[in-house]
Amino acid sequence: MYRSHNNGELRASNINENVTLSGWVQKSRDKGFMIWVDLRDRYGLTQLIFDEERTPKAIMEKAKTLGREFVVQVTGTVIERASKNPNLPTGDIEILVSELNILNEAKLPPFTIEDETDGGEELRMQYRYLDIRRNPVKNSLIFRHKVTQEVRNYLSNQDFIEVETPYLIKSTPEGARDFVVPSRMNEGQFYALPQSPQTFKQLLMVGGMDKYFQIVKCFRDEDLRADRQPEFTQIDCEMAFVEQEDILNIFEGLTRHLLKEINGVDVDKFPRMLFDDAMRLYGNDKPDIRFGMEFGELNKVAQHKDFKVFNSAELVVGIAVPGAASYTRKEIDKLIDWVKRPQVGALGMVYVKCNEDGTFKSSVDKFYDQDDLAKWAEVTGAKAGDLICVLSGDTNKVRAQLSALRMEMAERLGLRKPDEFAPLWVIDFPLLELDEETGHYHAMHHPFTSPKPGQIEMLDTNPGAVKANAYDLVLNGNEIGGGSIRIHDKETQAIMFKHLGFTEEEAKAQFGFLMDAFEYGAPPHGGLAFGLDRLVAILGGQETIRDFIAFPKNNSGRDVMIDAPAPIDDEQLNELSLKLNLK
Incomplete structure (x- = not known):
């Protein structure tokens, strides 16, 4: 029997019981006369204690050789832990070890097997079997x-x-x-x-x-x-x-x-929601409705002045970003740069600040007066303190661009809450x-x-x-x-x-x-x-x-752990009646 209990199971009610546990060494702390080892399996951690006065000398010497990720089996007595750990389900107890069996030694892992690891994503995918030992993946x-x-x-x-x-x-x-x-x-x-x-x-x-x-x-x-x-x-x-x-x-x-x-x-x-309404109000067919910022189509209230950018556009459309009128000019310029990125593809962005006193300040004040901008606010549902962001162009393209901006602003404002479901x-x-x-x-x-x-x-x-x-x-x-x-x-x-x-x-x-x-x-x-x-x-x-996913591919579709896809030998190709023309 490799184990009588798992490593997340034992509690104070088990004190004085003789138990057998198996698992991986999470870490070891050697104070010379006393060694503590955290033993891990998928159920949790149990602290082991090796004590010069109570542990057989041969077992004590073997415990000193334990490294991270060694696979071990121990038998011992459940005792009350002197320094309890309230953050650990097994934190009231530890195991006074009387027998230690090293089932398999381990090389030092290429990254630490901790919740917050020092391993980059590609390295962890290469050693996915080690990554699975970490709590977040497990x-x-x-x-x-x-x-x-x-x-x-x-x-x-x-x-x-x-x-x-x-x-x-x-x-x-x-x-x-x-x-x-x-x-x-x-x-x-x-x-x-x-x-x-x-x-x-x-x-x-x-x-x-x-x-x-x-x-x-x-x-x-x-x-x-x-x-x-x-x-x-x-x-x-x-x-x-x-x-x-x-x-x-x-x-x-x-x-x-x-x-x-x-x-x-x-x-x-x-x-x-009808597909047509999803595209009109949110710019995509999978809208996040945990927050507002519905599109307001502005053609009727924005194409009556001598502003050629809007007048030549198939669609002029905007959203009201809540509380963003406080953005500085530098912050707004960064937002304009964001929508100009190739991934979004907008040529620019017009903005209107809805001031707390009911006035408006826009990047197109030269062309539009306060009455015009008030109509923009009405169409987009903007309130005092909001920032109206306006894009224009071909209908399908501009809807996709504004949809991307809407999601980005929701992310920045903390509106996409993972524990809220819509x-x-x-x-x-x-x-x-x-x-x-x-x-x-x-x-x-x-x-x-x-x-x-x-x-x-x-x-x-x-x-x-x-x-x-x-x-x-x-x-x-x-x-x-x-x-x-x-x-x-x-x-x-x-x-x-x-x-x-x-x-x-x-x-x-x-x-x-x-x-x-x-x-x-x-x-x-x-x-x-x-x-x-x-x-x-x-x-x-x-x-x-x-x-x-237990064993995912990377962004190039490769399994870097097993190195696939990979070439196959000529004999296999001949059996399949295939010839590869490789330059």
């Missing part, structure tokens, strides 16, 4: 486990069935690039790793499995960000014989359940999205999304105006889930493929199996997929997903 992985357990509990209680779908599938045009896998037994042919189990879960609905879910790995070969990895995990769900309202109710319930069970937070309202449904997305480079439309979600009832005829006359029977669940400015009611008949799906530029032959080659299945009695169905990594991070008060 606790994040345990937290993820709790979330997934609650997801399974909730969905199972709602009669969902967990079904696994294949990882080796056919490459399909779903938006991002596929990771492809060469087939040795089928020369010159390739599998793809799934970007989602989309078609399989629809086929499960055809098969009569009317409530399906899966916590599943998905793969997208796309550029990475702090909240994106090449392999990620979805809570993938599908239901048959449902309308949009049924799905929204079920997954409101799941989100409410998680917030209650994981965070102890009760959330009653899940507001619903869920939101965004509904009625456009069915199609115009690619400005090619001039062609593509599916905003995926080709299986159903148009809103009665709108399919508009695909021939005004495709950009057709709305999708689609919905996204947003939490604190992050899309945590999205889905749609699916097309479930062959004729409608064929029309959709046609408008996405597929020939009949291409549609049959790519999705003939799904079209065939629709001819055997496909029920109306729809679903939703949560991004588990992002959901867990937000519930954990973070927006970066990396610490909630």
Whole structure:
């Protein structure tokens, strides 16, 4: 028996018990006649004491050799600790060691295994197995486990069935690039790793499995960000014989359940916002509604004077930043420099200070009088003490720029509180999205999304105006889930493929199996997929997903711990009938 108790378990009630513990040496303090060792496992710390008067001499000598991260087993008696530590659950006791067994020695770690470590991110990723020993990472992985357990509990209680779908599938045009896998037994042919189990879960609905879910790995070969990895995990769900309202109710319930069970937070309202309103009021389709700063469109009150910058703009739009009228000119200049950064791309910014005495001071006083600026304040909802920030330009670009500024100001003002949760449904997305480079439309979600009832005829006359029977669940400015009611008949799906530029032959080659299945009695169905990594991070008060993944990739998509991706040898390439043309 390696241990009778774990290192977070023993209390004063265990005094005088003989126990066996195992774990890693966190630190050792040698005073010559007495040695204290902090022993750690994933449950906590226990202090060990080796005493010249009470500890066998051989054990005492062995204790002097212990280094950080040695793996040891000890047996001893639980005694009352002379100097108690109220910050430690085991702080009332220590173990007087009578036996010590070194299970494995350890090299000195490249960084300290402490909550606040001296290791940089790349170094810690290289030695991720050591990083996992630190409480912040360990606790994040345990937290993820709790979330997934609650997801399974909730969905199972709602009669969902967990079904696994294949990882080796056919490459399909779903938006991002596929990771492809060469087939040795089928020369010159390739599998793809799934970007989602989309078609399989629809086929499960055809098969009569009317409530399906899966916590599943998905793969997208796309550029990475702090909240994106090449392999990620979805809570993938599908239901048959449902309308949009049924799905929204079920997954409101799941989100409410998680917030209650994981965070102890009760959330009653899940507001619903049209996609068009989200873009108009917040400049993006995943608005953070924990704070205000809604957009005010100023064209009518700003394009009547001889200010060419505004007069030539498609959209003039502003936000009122609460309490920021106190900003100095130097601080405002820094803000203007911030919006001019390539990541934001604005050419400049006009500002108006709303003074406490009811007057206004702006960077365009030469063109606009106090009455004009008062109208700006009215449109943006600015109050005395606020700063109005105004951008102008092409509608889509300027909305994205102002959205970035809104989020930055909220961050600076401490308005994005991690322990405050504001869920939101965004509904009625456009069915199609115009690619400005090619001039062609593509599916905003995926080709299986159903148009809103009665709108399919508009695909021939005004495709950009057709709305999708689609919905996204947003939490604190992050899309945590999205889905749609699916097309479930062959004729409608064929029309959709046609408008996405597929020939009949291409549609049959790519999705003939799904079209065939629709001819055997496909029920109306729809679903939703949560991004588990992002959901867990937000519930954990973070927006970066990396610490909630056991072995993440870096920003270049590399696993620096195992050094992957890596070349493969010529013999493997020959078996796969592949030749690499490397310069």
